[in-house]
Amino acid sequence: MYARAAVNEANKIPAISWTTAGAAMTAKPPAVGSPQKLRAGQTLFAEGDDATGVFEVSQGILKLYKLMPDGRRQIMGFVSSDSLIGITSADSYLYTAEAVTDVGLVRYSRAQFDRLVDEVPGFARRALAVGFHELNSAQDQMLLLGRKTATEKVASFLLFLSGLQSGSVDSDDVHVPMSRSDIADYLGLTVETVSRTLTKLKRDGVIALRNATNTKFVNRDLLEDIAAGEMASAY
Amino acid sequence: MYARAAVNEANKIPAISWTTAGAAMTAKPPAVGSPQKLRAGQTLFAEGDDATGVFEVSQGILKLYKLMPDGRRQIMGFVSSDSLIGITSADSYLYTAEAVTDVGLVRYSRAQFDRLVDEVPGFARRALAVGFHELNSAQDQMLLLGRKTATEKVASFLLFLSGLQSGSVDSDDVHVPMSRSDIADYLGLTVETVSRTLTKLKRDGVIALRNATNTKFVNRDLLEDIAAGEMASAY
DNA sequence: CGATATCTTGATAAGCATCAATGTGAGTGG
DNA sequence: CCACTCACATTGATGCTTATCAAGATATCG
Numbered sequence: 001m002y003a004r005a006a007v008n009e010a011n012k013i014p015a016i017s018w019t020t021a022g023a024a025m026t027a028k029p030p031a032v033g034s035p036q037k038l039r040a041g042q043t044l045f046a047e048g049d050d051a052t053g054v055f056e057v058s059q060g061i062l063k064l065y066k067l068m069p070d071g072r073r074q075i076m077g078f079v080s081s082d083s084l085i086g087i088t089s090a091d092s093y094l095y096t097a098e099a100v101t102d103v104g105l106v107r108y109s110r111a112q113f114d115r116l117v118d119e120v121p122g123f124a125r126r127a128l129a130v131g132f133h134e135l136n137s138a139q140d141q142m143l144l145l146g147r148k149t150a151t152e153k154v155a156s157f158l159l160f161l162s163g164l165q166s167g168s169v170d171s172d173d174v175h176v177p178m179s180r181s182d183i184a185d186y187l188g189l190t191v192e193t194v195s196r197t198l199t200k201l202k203r204d205g206v207i208a209l210r211n212a213t214n215t216k217f218v219n220r221d222l223l224e225d226i227a228a229g230e231m232a233s234a235y
Numbered sequence: 236m237y238a239r240a241a242v243n244e245a246n247k248i249p250a251i252s253w254t255t256a257g258a259a260m261t262a263k264p265p266a267v268g269s270p271q272k273l274r275a276g277q278t279l280f281a282e283g284d285d286a287t288g289v290f291e292v293s294q295g296i297l298k299l300y301k302l303m304p305d306g307r308r309q310i311m312g313f314v315s316s317d318s319l320i321g322i323t324s325a326d327s328y329l330y331t332a333e334a335v336t337d338v339g340l341v342r343y344s345r346a347q348f349d350r351l352v353d354e355v356p357g358f359a360r361r362a363l364a365v366g367f368h369e370l371n372s373a374q375d376q377m378l379l380l381g382r383k384t385a386t387e388k389v390a391s392f393l394l395f396l397s398g399l400q401s402g403s404v405d406s407d408d409v410h411v412p413m414s415r416s417d418i419a420d421y422l423g424l425t426v427e428t429v430s431r432t433l434t435k436l437k438r439d440g441v442i443a444l445r446n447a448t449n450t451k452f453v454n455r456d457l458l459e460d461i462a463a464g465e466m467a468s469a470y
Numbered sequence: 471c472g473a474t475a476t477c478t479t480g481a482t483a484a485g486c487a488t489c490a491a492t493g494t495g496a497g498t499g500g
Numbered sequence: 501c502c503a504c505t506c507a508c509a510t511t512g513a514t515g516c517t518t519a520t521c522a523a524g525a526t527a528t529c530g
Contacts, residue, residue, distance in 0.1 A: 066374070066375075066378050068378070068382060068383075068463070068464040069463065069464055069465050070464060070465075070467070072382040072464065073382070074377055074378040074381045074382045076374045076377055076378075087363075087367050088367065088371065089364050089367060089368055089371075090371075094371050094374065095374065114360075117359065117360055117363065118356075118360065121353075124352065124359030124360065124363065125349075125352055125353065125359065127363055128322075128352065128359065128362055128363055128366060129324050131363060131366035131367055131370060132322050132323065132324060132366050133324055134370055135366060135369055135370045135373060136323065136324075136325075136329050138370060138373035138374060138377065139301065139311045139329065139330065139373060140301075141377055142309055142311055142373065142376055142377060142380055143301050143303070143309040143311075145377060145380035145381045145423065146309045146380045146420075146422070146423030147303060147307040147308070147309045147423060148303075185381075187381070188380065188381030188382060228303070228304065229303040229304055229305060229307065230304050230305075232305070
């Protein structure tokens, strides 16, 4: 009944790729997207740019953000493999997409994408699944932004990161590829508060911090309880 | 380039309804959804319930919300005509849907919905458009929750409400059907802050308040500038 | 018309932001 | 290879915005 462990779980949906469309391919080869690479820090597209294509992430992490006129920034999400970005009903992109790490993607023109939706059986349903999955993630993030404390936000973020990297070495080791500033703008906090909160979690023996980019869960259960808001007023 | 007027604009997408599916109907009548009514305050479904159906809102306003274990609540959105709610890839609903006003809806079983997606030409694409439109709204709301001040939030909300009611009498008259508590839980504020902020906007000659449920824009341009965060630190 | 929920207003406090300084690490050039 | 530099991260002191606690005003419903 409750919004338990409202950790953002984007990117757990199987890839949408023409190569998975099966038999339909032989009858009529669908338009193939073009592979593309991006260096960390490069911008894929900016809010307001003409929306000329849709991208499927095949490797690496991007951040999606919006800016306010005075420079306030909100990162809508960090996306990795199998996410679709750049879909919009408007004719321009509604957010900026920038590479956090080196990134590999597949680009589809809008026409190609529409053709895939209309002509490849099952593609539309999968795109729908991806879309609504991302909507669910966005809703979890709304709960986080609107109602969670700084500690709950940071705990949720660490668990989200861990989820992004599941399938790695030790699942309790978390690599943090983005800056404190990115984390702050994702959680609706300041850099200082993120830093202080991580220090506090370390002091309390919930996590360990080797350096700024390497964290380890010391007490994952506690971290999950904190993230879910189940620690009364202690966090 | 900027997130101008990040006002939530849900519900501007044309209805998804079998009656609009056109020629396909004559060949094979798709499953028709069943009409349903709800009184203000009634719950359509609760977070965690088995997701047995998808609903299209035909009339009235519902609120969608999540709860934390200690009762903190975040309203993900207020939805009205033509919105689709209850779509989830999980097997249970991810939020609670409760009627704010009396509501009319059309219910589709999940099987019916899936059939419509697969068999009615154009339906999937429209569902995709609705889904991504709602994702966009959710992202605007994330910017609001994470980075806007209380005044900017309330201004954005009033403009959103005005958009919901476009097509009514005087477009500068806004009816507020939901409680202050609902507004607070939508904006990530408290009831008191919402009330104080409305009073301040009234004092400043931006809006007029006849009573708790009837507002009027006195200076809509200013309200839009405030909502967009373009008033420097004045608001 | 009284009972009760909702809304508004006021006083105070807490959490997080801001401003400021110090610490740390990665890349560069001597 | 090491010192220098610069961006990034951490820590500290203080303040502001919004939350909390409390009381009174207004609206709603039986």
